[in-house]
Amino acid sequence: MALTENFRIPSLSQGVAADLDQMRANWHFLAMVAGKSALVIPGWTTTIVSSSSPVDYVHPDYMVIAKTYTAESPNVTIQYKYVYTWTGNNLTTIVYQFDDGGGGGFVTVTGGTVTLTYSGANFTGATSA
Helix, strand or coil: EEEECCCCCCCCCCHHHHHHHHHHHHHHHHHHHCCCCCCCCCEEEEEEEECCCCCCCCCCEEEEEEEEEECCCCCCCEEEEEEEEEEEEHHHEEEEEEEEECCCCCEEEEEEEEEEEECCCCCEEEECC
16 A cells, blocks of 8 residues: 555544644654754655855754645645754754745744753753743
8 A cells, every 4th residue: 555645635533633733743753853864755855054154054053844735726835944953063952833835934833842951962851842
């Protein structure tokens, strides 16, 4: 059985809001797995942005993953943005943002600010708010 991706079809057994909450929770997990690396998902575009001079892609400002759905008229681009804060070489905060392509731009998702803690250079945990 082939897996397909379609964010526009809600489950028949639950409301659309429940489906969206589950999708956002799944993206939170994927973003945490990504950590300091790029998140690459087939069919999506990943962009890493660094405003430092010289450019530092090891400690980027943010990462955006996006996909344009051409079956919609007009086309709809869904985007997830992960804004990073660094303290030295440690990633200390990730803010998760979502853009549904409706023209409202990025919004921070509920519980989408994650604080990472360290003991020296060793990762010790994370909390979300």
